[in-house]
Amino acid sequence: MNFFKRFIVDSAYAIQTAKAYQKKKRFFYNILENDENKYKKYFDLSMMLLIFISITILIREVKHDLPYHLVYFNSYVISIIFFVEYLLRLWVHGSVSQAVIKRYEHDSYLGRSFNLSKALRNIINSKLSYVFSIRAIIDLLAVLPFFHELRLLRVFILFRVFKLFRYTKSFQALASVLATKKFEFITLAMFSSIVIFVSSILIYVMEANNPKSPINTLYEAVYWSIVTISTVGYGDITPITDEGRFVAMLVIFAGISVLAFTTSLFVSAFTEKLDEIREMKTVEDISKIKKFHLICGYEEVAKEVAHSLSKKHKNVIVLDENMANVIQAKSDGFMAINYDPGSVESYAKLHIDINSQVESVLCLKQNDVENVYTALTVRSINKEINILSILVNESNRKKLEYAGINEIIYPQELVGMIVKELVGQPVAFEAIHELRSDESNITIDEIVITERILQHYSMIGELEHKRYRVIILGLYKNKSKSFYFNPLDETFLEEGDYLLAIGNKVFIKEFESSLHKKSHE
Amino acid sequence: MKNTTAFVFGFNNYASEIIDNVIHEYDNVHIYSLEMEDTKNTKYNIESFDLGDEWSEIKQLMISKNHVAFCTLEDDAQNIFLTISLRASFQDLVIVSLAKNKESSNKLEMAGANKVIPIVQNTADIISNMLSKPIATKVLHNVLYEKSDLKIAQIVIENEEYFHGEFPADIDWSRYKGIIVISVMSENLSREFIYSVKSKHKVLRNGDTLVVAGYENDLVEFEQLIGGKRYVNWGNWSR
Numbered sequence: 016m017n018f019f020k021r022f023i024v025d026s027a028y029a030i031q032t033a034k035a036y037q038k039k040k041r042f043f044y045n046i047l048e049n050d051e052n053k054y055k056k057y058f059d060l061s062m063m064l065l066i067f068i069s070i071t072i073l074i075r076e077v078k079h080d081l082p083y084h085l086v087y088f089n090s091y092v093i094s095i096i097f098f099v100e101y102l103l104r105l106w107v108h109g110s111v112s113q114a115v116i117k118r119y120e121h122d123s124y125l126g127r128s129f130n131l132s133k134a135l136r137n138i139i140n141s142k143l144s145y146v147f148s149i150r151a152i153i154d155l156l157a158v159l160p161f162f163h164e165l166r167l168l169r170v171f172i173l174f175r176v177f178k179l180f181r182y183t184k185s186f187q188a189l190a191s192v193l194a195t196k197k198f199e200f201i202t203l204a205m206f207s208s209i210v211i212f213v214s215s216i217l218i219y220v221m222e223a224n225n226p227k228s229p230i231n232t233l234y235e236a237v238y239w240s241i242v243t244i245s246t247v248g249y250g251d252i253t254p255i256t257d258e259g260r261f262v263a264m265l266v267i268f269a270g271i272s273v274l275a276f277t278t279s280l281f282v283s284a285f286t287e288k289l290d291e292i293r294e295m296k297t298v299e300d301i302s303k304i305k306k307f308h309l310i311c312g313y314e315e316v317a318k319e320v321a322h323s324l325s326k327k328h329k330n331v332i333v334l335d336e337n338m339a340n341v342i343q344a345k346s347d348g349f350m351a352i353n354y355d356p357g358s359v360e361s362y363a364k365l366h367i368d369i370n371s372q373v374e375s376v377l378c379l380k381q382n383d384v385e386n387v388y389t390a391l392t393v394r395s396i397n398k399e400i401n402i403l404s405i406l407v408n409e410s411n412r413k414k415l416e417y418a419g420i421n422e423i424i425y426p427q428e429l430v431g432m433i434v435k436e437l438v439g440q441p442v443a444f445e446a447i448h449e450l451r452s453d454e455s456n457i458t459i460d461e462i463v464i465t466e467r468i469l470q471h472y473s474m475i476g477e478l479e480h481k482r483y484r485v486i487i488l489g490l491y492k493n494k495s496k497s498f499y500f501n502p503l504d505e506t507f508l509e510e511g512d513y514l515l516a517i518g519n520k521v522f523i524k525e526f527e528s529s530l531h532k533k534s535h536e
Numbered sequence: 537m538k539n540t541t542a543f544v545f546g547f548n549n550y551a552s553e554i555i556d557n558v559i560h561e562y563d564n565v566h567i568y569s570l571e572m573e574d575t576k577n578t579k580y581n582i583e584s585f586d587l588g589d590e591w592s593e594i595k596q597l598m599i600s601k602n603h604v605a606f607c608t609l610e611d612d613a614q615n616i617f618l619t620i621s622l623r624a625s626f627q628d629l630v631i632v633s634l635a636k637n638k639e640s641s642n643k644l645e646m647a648g649a650n651k652v653i654p655i656v657q658n659t660a661d662i663i664s665n666m667l668s669k670p671i672a673t674k675v676l677h678n679v680l681y682e683k684s685d686l687k688i689a690q691i692v693i694e695n696e697e698y699f700h701g702e703f704p705a706d707i708d709w710s711r712y713k714g715i716i717v718i719s720v721m722s723e724n725l726s727r728e729f730i731y732s733v734k735s736k737h738k739v740l741r742n743g744d745t746l747v748v749a750g751y752e753n754d755l756v757e758f759e760q761l762i763g764g765k766r767y768v769n770w771g772n773w774s775r
Contacts, residue, residue: 316663320663320664323661323664327664409549438558441690443688
């Protein structure tokens with residue numbers, strides 16, 4: 016390998032392994048192309064704002080003299096910003112260094128000498144594929160108003176409007192919907208073109224030689240045909256000969272069928288894709304939720320759990336492969352999606368970060384087999400996430416444990432324990448049941464000891480909970496994971512500890528806020 | 537104090553769990569099933585019954601007053617019919633019925649059940665509480681259901697003089713080291729949180745029941761102080 020090629024390959028490896036360079040490139044890629052990046056929407060909004068400013072200036076400029084700084088801003092500043100954006104997009108589209116390395120390693124593997132020209136060809140092809148994409152062409156044309164002295168080029172400002180397509184997802188959804196009917200639209204365009212072509216020639220032949228007819232040129236004939244076939248019919252140009260009027264009648268009939276066909280195409284395209292669009296929207300909405308519980312299977316228990324969590328202001332997302340259950344969940348007011356909770360692909364399609372977004376996965380189907388399958392699927396994706404499942408048949412308990420389920424709820428066992436307590440201590444049971452019920456005013460709550468609280472309170476005795484008619488049932492020490500019932504006044508508080516407080520909901524809230532308020536004083 | 541007889545209607549996983557948990561609380565446990573198949577190959581002595589029975593056999597078994605019937609039939613409609621049949625025949629019988637959902641739960645209450653356990657609702661509540669208040673749920677679960685040293689007890693006051701006519705909300709409960717009084721139920725069966733407005737104006741009397749949390753030794757000491765005793769007052773189950 017000669018010195019030049021060696022230099023190219025070494026440079027490519029250097030760039031590929033340069034952390035700072037890759038970090039910058041990744042940053043620009045995320046902000047320009049990655050829809051899941053949280054900053055992209057701000058970038059998109061800024062660009063849309065620039066587009067609207069540019070259009071406003073253009074409209075204002077038609078009948079008014081504008082200050083020079085506005086024209087300067089529109090012609091140069093915005094254009095330069097758009098041009099920089101264009102160059103950045105060109106940069107992040109594919110990797111030159113990667114293409115060189117790929118070709119070098121490919122050639123080395125086959126024992127050939129490094130073919131630099133092929134590597135360059137691949138790079139140029141990759142970049143050109145971007146340059147000639149419709150979006151990139153629109154981006155480039157939107158930069159042309161930079162040469163605003165050429166009056167004709169000013170109209171290219173309108174291409175900035177087309178740039179909106181890039182930043183607005185609903186436009187992209189519309190384009191994707193219409194793209195599904197590409198063949199039908201091409202057929203329609205062909206039919207309309209033939210009708211326009213034939214009718215233009217016919218009307219020209221019939222009318223052009225008549226001195227009273229307004230149709231004197233082929234251009235006027237084409238204009239008349241398009242206006243008529245579109246069923247707009249301005250009436251500024253009308254045929255006056257009988258032959259011409261006969262042609263007009265044929266074009267009108269053709270126009271009606273074209274209109275009907277176009278409308279039906281739009282309607283059918285949207286009807287067919289409506290569910291998909293809704294699904295896309297749901298997935299997008301889900302990806303924006305910071306924390307939620309993922310309920311797999313929307314059956315009897317799941318319904319109640321979802322309602323109960325929702326009452327406690329917890330976010331709930333439902334996954335179910337049964338469409339009827341998904342519809343039910345949606346009508347109950349929950350975000351639901353028709354994905355199979357037992358499939359890894361479902362979680363990939365959801366675009367969620369299980370670690371940071373999902374608080375727990377709840378396998379609540381009345382079927383141990385499906386719950387185990389779902390749990391194993393989730394566990395294969397994430398080892399840490401908290402999984403809770405109901406157990407339908409006691410003999411399957413071990414299987415659920417092996418599947419990595421953290422919490423197993425066996426309703427039958429629960430009923431047995433409840434009955435035991437009911438029979439033994441009905442009053443105590445009812446009192447505790449009331450504490451746990453969402454309906455009751457008296458409740459048991461967890462108050463976490465924060466750094467702010469610790470600034471003013473270091474011991475239980477300082478909390479003044481009795482003043483708020485609150486009972487401190489106990490203190491949960493997070494470090495030692497141990498519970499201290501009825502702690503002594505001298506018990507020290509530590510950050511992360513939990514107080515278990517019993518009392519009226521309102522008083523507990525007041526007590527909790529008093530702990531924080533005092534920190535402000 | 538042991539109760540006398542428990543009747544369990546229906547034989548399924550729920551019934552098995554109930555039987556296992558309460559069998560030691562009763563002198564006699566009678567199990568009935570609608571299915572003849574259930575009467576064979578089990579460790580329990582199961583008798584068959586049908587919903588059209590006149591309950592003459594059960595009437596003979598009811599010698600004293602403390603009887604409980606557990607209605608655990610899987611079909612909610614059948615369970616409601618069973619509950620209403622039992623209530624029609626036995627006014628004083630304590631009936632505990634299982635319901636799948638809230639709708640059936642309401643109907644069972646109307647049919648005369650003293651206590652209804654809505655299975656789905658209870659399971660969902662436990663799950664929801666585990667997720668929203670994990671520590672409190674775990675502590676209460678251990679106190680109520682597991683073999684924990686910490687216990688919740690209901691203690692009936694039999695030495696009201698000890699409180700010197702004080703209101704529950706004004707009593708310094710810390711003088712009873714180790715225990716926490718959560719609520720008080722007066723003889724007229726109204727249950728109030730210890731710091732509620734009503735408790736502020738109610739003097740503790742003999743016959744009132746205190747719901748107390750504490751370790752066994754402390755509870756015993758407290759019982760002795762107030763001359764109280766722990767027992768089940770079946771009359772507390774209102775209909």
